[in-house]
Amino acid sequence: MPYRQAKPARSAPSNGKPPGRPPPAKPQVARTPPARGGATRGREPRHFAALDLGTNNCRLLIARPQGDGFAVVDAFSRIVRLGEGLAGSGRLSDAAIERTIAALKICADKLRRRNVTLSRAVATEACRRASNGADFIARAYAETGILLDIITAEEEARLAVLGCHALIEPGEDPALVFDIGGGSTELVLVDTRAETPRVLDWHSAPWGVVSLTESAGHGPPGQDGGAEGRAAAYAKMRSLVAESMAPFAARLPRGIAVPRLLGTSGTVTTLASVHLELTHYDRAQVDGLIVPATAMRRISRDLAGMDLRQRAQLPCIGTERADLVVAGCAILETIMDLWPAERLGIADRGIREGILRRLMGSTA
Numbered sequence: 001m002p003y004r005q006a007k008p009a010r011s012a013p014s015n016g017k018p019p020g021r022p023p024p025a026k027p028q029v030a031r032t033p034p035a036r037g038g039a040t041r042g043r044e045p046r047h048f049a050a051l052d053l054g055t056n057n058c059r060l061l062i063a064r065p066q067g068d069g070f071a072v073v074d075a076f077s078r079i080v081r082l083g084e085g086l087a088g089s090g091r092l093s094d095a096a097i098e099r100t101i102a103a104l105k106i107c108a109d110k111l112r113r114r115n116v117t118l119s120r121a122v123a124t125e126a127c128r129r130a131s132n133g134a135d136f137i138a139r140a141y142a143e144t145g146i147l148l149d150i151i152t153a154e155e156e157a158r159l160a161v162l163g164c165h166a167l168i169e170p171g172e173d174p175a176l177v178f179d180i181g182g183g184s185t186e187l188v189l190v191d192t193r194a195e196t197p198r199v200l201d202w203h204s205a206p207w208g209v210v211s212l213t214e215s216a217g218h219g220p221p222g223q224d225g226g227a228e229g230r231a232a233a234y235a236k237m238r239s240l241v242a243e244s245m246a247p248f249a250a251r252l253p254r255g256i257a258v259p260r261l262l263g264t265s266g267t268v269t270t271l272a273s274v275h276l277e278l279t280h281y282d283r284a285q286v287d288g289l290i291v292p293a294t295a296m297r298r299i300s301r302d303l304a305g306m307d308l309r310q311r312a313q314l315p316c317i318g319t320e321r322a323d324l325v326v327a328g329c330a331i332l333e334t335i336m337d338l339w340p341a342e343r344l345g346i347a348d349r350g351i352r353e354g355i356l357r358r359l360m361g362s363t364a
Contacts, residue, residue: 045064045065046064046065046117046118046363047062047063047064047073047114047115047116047117048062048063048064048065048070048116048118048119048356048359048360049061049062049063049111049114049116049118049119049120049356050063050119050120050121050122050351050352050353050354050355050356050359051107051119051120051121051122051146051148051352052121052122052124052350052351052352052355053080053082053100053104053121053122053123053124053126053127053148054082054123054124054125054126054181054182054183055081055082055083055086055124055125055126055181055182055183055184055208055210055211056079056080056081056082056083056181056182056183056208056209056210056266056324057077057078057079057080057182057266058076058077058078058080058082058100058103058104058107059075059076059077059078059352060074060075060076060077060107060110060352061074061075061352061353061356062074062075062110062111062114062116063356065360070356070357070360073114074110074114076103076106076107076110078103078106079320079321080096080099080100080103081096081099081182081210082096082097082099082100082126082127082182083096083125083126083129083130083182083183083208083210083211084096084210084214085214086126086129086130086183086210086211086214087210087211087214087215088214090129090130090131091130091131091132092126092127092130092132092133092136097136097139100136100140101139101140101143101144104140104143104144104146105143105144107121107144107146108144108145108146111146118359118363119359120149120355120358120359121146121147121148121149122148122149122150122151122156122159122351122355123137123148123149123150123151124150124151124153124156124181124183124184124351125153125156125181125182125183125184125208125211126182126183127148127150128150128152128153128183129183133150137150153184153186153204154202154204156179156181156184156186156204156351157179157186157187157188157199157202157204158188158199158202158354159350159351159354159355159358160177160179160186160188160264160350160351160354161177161188161190161197161199161354162196162353162354162357162358163264163349163350163351163352163353163354163355163356163357164177164262164264164347164349164350164353164354165177165190165192165196165197165262167262167287167288167345167346167347167349168190168192168197168260168262168345169260169262169290169343169345171192171258171260172193173253173256173257173258173259173260174189174190174191174192174200174253174256175189175190175192175197175259175260175261175262176188176189176190176252176259176260176261176262176335176339176341177190177262177263177264178261178262178263178264178265178335179263179264179265179350179351180208180209180263180265180266180267180268180328180331180332181208181209181265182208182209182210182211182324183206183208183210183211184204184205184206184207184208184211185204185205185207185208185241185331185335186202186203186204186205187202187203187204187205187245187248187335188201188202189201189202189252189253192260201248201251201252203245203247203248205241205244205245205248205331206244207240207241207244207327207331208327208331209266209267209324209325209327209328209331210324210327212237212240212241212327212330212331213323213324213326213327215240216233216236216237216240216327217233217237217323217326217327218230218233218234218326220307220308221307221308221309224307224308227305230304230305230306230307231304231305233326234304234326234329234330237326237327237330237331238330238333238334241330241331241334242334242337242338245334245335245338248338249338252338252339258341258342259339259340259341259342260341260345261293261335261336261339261341261343261344261345262344262345262346262347263332263335263344263345263346263347264347264348264349264350265328265350266321266328267325267328267329267331267332268296268332268344268346268347269281269283269286269287269346269348270316270317270321270325270328271296271299271300271303271325271328271329271332272286272289272291272346273286273315273316274299274303274314274315274316274317275291275295275296275299276289278315278316279315280315280316281316283348286346286348287346287347287348287349288345288346288347289345289346290343290344290345290346291343291344291346292342292343292344293336293340293341293342293343293344296332296336296344297333297336299329300329300330300332300333301329301333303317303325303326303329304326304329304330308322308323309322311325311326
């Protein structure tokens with residue numbers, strides 16, 4: 001059965017700076033003017049914002065400092081599929097750009113209304129890979145006032161760890177943290193004996209739920225080859241992911257008594273929702289959950305065996321995730337192969353939270 005830790009393994013540091021790293025780049029100051037009604041008064045708490053534009057999602061978090069952490073003031077999340085078709089064309093499509101710009105305009109409005117003065121917006125794999133990524137960044141800035149910073153895969157991995165490491169189960173041996181994105185998957189091996197985990201090794205695999213689906217996913221009902229075709233597609237996905245992670249797998253330490261594994265992504269939170277049989281997604285029930293690895297494997301294989309229509313009928317998957325979730329399952333199972341933990345920690349937090357901790361730490 002799944003269970004929840006009595007409390008996080010460790011409290012998040014207030015400075016938000018991982019040891020052994022150079023100081024983060026100076027965060028971008030939001031250029032949006034204060035909302036009508038006047039400037040922020042000195043007695044009001046400062047609002048900080050973090051925007052994470054991935055290959056599949058655009059997500060915003062606005063928060064204010066509270067104790068050693070922060071309190072969320074506003075949030076926004078929308079599936080924009082910025083990287084749709086990127087694997088074949090090498091470019092961001094016009095339709096994907098329009099969807100993303102529309103979402104960024106909503107984010108810009110929230111930044112204005114919340115009087116955010118310090119923010120950072122990052123873009124990841126889709127913009128790193130696209131030949132017109134820089135043009136898209138320029139257009140987004142011109143139309144929304146949001147300046148997106150295309151970060152490296154290494155910084156993406158470190159921000160994810162900074163945002164979710166408090167949910168790693170206690171232990172002395174290294175732990176593995178992973179983030180299954182839309183265009184890539186980041187894996188980070190961390191030493192958790194200090195207050196802030198120290199990164200021992202990291203790897204970015206060029207497969208996320210969008211890129212893997214477009215390269216090896218099966219077709220819609222009637223064109224997916226039936227049960228055999230779906231099984232073959234899933235096996236191909238597993239093989240591609242395993243090949244891309246082989247160099248990292250060879251470097252991982254052996255003989256870990258109790259491997260610890262923490263995942264942060266839409267894949268693991270979605271599968272945790274299916275495991276809990278939720279009728280709708282509930283972050284309070286999912287974030288911080290510990291689920292048996294065998295249960296996650298069973299759900300992954302069950303979903304891989306279903307056709308698109310069957311998956312779309314499941315709560316917490318629906319039509320928006322039905323075509324991508326199988327690729328996430330293939331990536332997850334491959335990760336559990338190379339790091340055979342008995343339990344999987346689930347985090348509905350990551351890059352945005354890591355950005356917020358850095359921003360608040362830089363002004364402490």
